[in-house]
Amino acid sequence: MYWASLIPEENFLLFYNLIFLSVVFLASLIVASLQLDLGGLLLLYHGSRGHHSRGKTRSLASSYICGSMVMQFLILGSCAVVYQLIYSVISFFHPVLSLSDEFFSASAGLLISLALVSWLFYYRSARSTELWLPSSVSNFLRRKFSEVSTRIEAFSLGLLTVFFELPFIFVPAFLAYNSLLSLPSNIIIFGVTLYLLMSILPLLICRLYLKKGANIANVQRWREKNHRFFRILTGIFYFILAIFIIVFIIMGELV
């Protein structure tokens, strides 16, 4: 089925760019719906407010958010290395021009698996916001967040929390990278900025909310009340992205 031939020629380029930007946007929504970095921010506030002044807590939170954003960018960049590595290995045995079609197909399958995994395993308990991490890792993070005292430590914790979510982030990031490759160079920067800003948007909103005077108990109660909704939402985002790729990119023969 090549439904893209139904689109008028003058609008085709716009449609083509919109499709790939939408993939980037959906991938960033998936990353934004994950909860470890938001939980980390709350732990940072919890650990820091007991020991430091408000101003210091705010600067630590800003450093943490910067760390999260930098790690998201590094993951996006590392997709280039992974892509080139796989392309080099496969080209060695069977020369190909591009692997985008195969990568998109494989990613769609992985997204569906990740949707099921996020529904079943992302939260440990049905009643609390405890996540899938092994208890040694979550104890390590809790201890580090309670001891954080410098901006560089907060920055490192931002890097670390995003890194620990890599099993759930890598496939959307890889798809976002593949989609960015298909865009013109002047739109790539916009795409990267959109991805990074959307992925840290929950942290920025939480930071603003806490700055306005809310306390962490309110935020944590809200997270606990809505954690089932977030679990379903994350799975739905994975599904939507998979179906979007199958319908618009693979069946539309846009790669």
Add this chain to the structure above:
Amino acid sequence: MKPRPNPPLFLPILIRADILREARTLDIPTGFAISISESVASVVESYLKNHPVVTELDIKSLIISELEKYHTDLAYIYRNRDTII
């Protein structure tokens, strides 16, 4: 055989410091936080005198039930601080 670790000490001063630290994260006024921590610590002390064998969970439940009387947010954070992630 591995030696059993020593059981943690439940000193009133440690409970008071813990509650004060949690109260500070919620911006509870210092005077109010001190009075809450002293009341809760005294209740835990009298409980320990009457119950020679207790578990960590018993003490935590007692602290939470006492904190609920004074400040629900403080009790909530004390109960859920290990389940944020």
